[in-house]
Amino acid sequence: SVCPSQAHAPGTARMSCPFASAAAPPPAAAATGSDVHTITPLTGSMLSYGSYLKIDQLLQMQELESAKGGKKPAHDELLFIVIHQTYELWFKEILFEVDTFREAFMAQRIPERSMLKVVSGLHRVVEILKLLAQQITILDTMTPSGFMEFRDLLAPSSGFQSVQFRLLENKLGLKFANRVLYHNASYTVALSPEDRVKVEQSETEASLLELVQAWLERTPGLEESGFNFWQKFCDGVKGYLADQRKAADLTPDPVLAQQRHLECEKIESSFATLLDPEQHEACMERGERRLSHKAFQGAMMITLYCEEPRFHLPFEILRLLTEVDAQIMRWRHNHVIMVQRMIGSKIGTGGSSGYQYLRATVSDRYKVFLDFNNLTTFILPVKYRPVLDDITLHRLAVSDSA
Numbered sequence: 001s002v003c004p005s006q007a008h009a010p011g012t013a014r015m016s017c018p019f020a021s022a023a024a025p026p027p028a029a030a031a032t033g034s035d036v037h038t039i040t041p042l043t044g045s046m047l048s049y050g051s052y053l054k055i056d057q058l059l060q061m062q063e064l065e066s067a068k069g070g071k072k073p074a075h076d077e078l079l080f081i082v083i084h085q086t087y088e089l090w091f092k093e094i095l096f097e098v099d100t101f102r103e104a105f106m107a108q109r110i111p112e113r114s115m116l117k118v119v120s121g122l123h124r125v126v127e128i129l130k131l132l133a134q135q136i137t138i139l140d141t142m143t144p145s146g147f148m149e150f151r152d153l154l155a156p157s158s159g160f161q162s163v164q165f166r167l168l169e170n171k172l173g174l175k176f177a178n179r180v181l182y183h184n185a186s187y188t189v190a191l192s193p194e195d196r197v198k199v200e201q202s203e204t205e206a207s208l209l210e211l212v213q214a215w216l217e218r219t220p221g222l223e224e225s226g227f228n229f230w231q232k233f234c235d236g237v238k239g240y241l242a243d244q245r246k247a248a249d250l251t252p253d254p255v256l257a258q259q260r261h262l263e264c265e266k267i268e269s270s271f272a273t274l275l276d277p278e279q280h281e282a283c284m285e286r287g288e289r290r291l292s293h294k295a296f297q298g299a300m301m302i303t304l305y306c307e308e309p310r311f312h313l314p315f316e317i318l319r320l321l322t323e324v325d326a327q328i329m330r331w332r333h334n335h336v337i338m339v340q341r342m343i344g345s346k347i348g349t350g351g352s353s354g355y356q357y358l359r360a361t362v363s364d365r366y367k368v369f370l371d372f373n374n375l376t377t378f379i380l381p382v383k384y385r386p387v388l389d390d391i392t393l394h395r396l397a398v399s400d401s402a
Helices: 049-053 054-061 066-072 075-103 112-139 145-146 162-171 195-203 208-214 228-248 253-273 276-284 293-304 309-343 355-360 370-378 389-396
Strands: none
Touching: 049 054, 049 195, 049 276, 066 075, 075 162, 075 208, 112 309, 145 309, 162 195, 162 208, 208 293, 228 253, 228 309, 253 370, 276 293, 293 309, 293 370, 309 355, 309 370, 309 389
């Protein structure tokens, strides 16, 4: 037989068929001189599109609660199931990628090739998360009354019980202390005993945030016996703050001068939380920062000198990790808006406070890589930044492990 995509007008190029069997032999010309392809019929033992993707099994996995007992199914329930099953498939892929990142960062020295794979994988995760945030708009095509046709049948199940999403949060580095309590108890109480074991085990494993932190602490240029970036950065901050105070002192307008002095005090207070290790530790205890003081120094150096060849990929990793946070937050926000539109302030099917609980998760406390966003608070004007010496310039010009 001839695939429709292979039919072509005289003098035009023939387009190969994407559905042609990989096992088919090369096309043989017919006795008439035509170039019709010969397709080998599939047998039960040959791999096909359907058998490879388990299509038959996949399409049998949408069991509508509203259709049980021979009842007429609620029209929107099939969409609801398909959307959430799709989420879980994408969560599986994201978890696979995150585990790959974690494995790469467990090494003491990370080859350039591994860094490139991490960057590529992070781009993939970001694009998937964008898709997941957009996918909620499909659920928005349901009407609240259409959802209510089957919502009560779903209790006590709840999206809160998504084991893969809880694993993702933990593997990225969300701390238990930053979570909103579920009925004044641990978030794991909503899970089955088997699932609870999986999730609690993930809390004991090194998270991506912890591994990235250890990697940042090894940033070249932080060594006190070498370039000693942090001491030079602190000196630059002192010069910057002194010039800001001097400019305020020389301001002729007393009202404007007072305003500038107040701004100087705020800037000095902000920098003090970074330069003073004890204040930085206090910020961590309050949940305002995630990284150790040494790791924050490494992130700052990578950000300031991102144009140096050796910092190209590390800077891209920091940028993409902030984008992962941003996209997850966008998904949470879209979810909250959709839930409010569908059920208002009703209690969730799993017993949570529903909209109120979800709204509490759309905050900085749920951002794992918050510090990378806040680095820009402490970026100095170029003239105050430490000037790289020849030895450090050479090190940062050489492709090596960061």
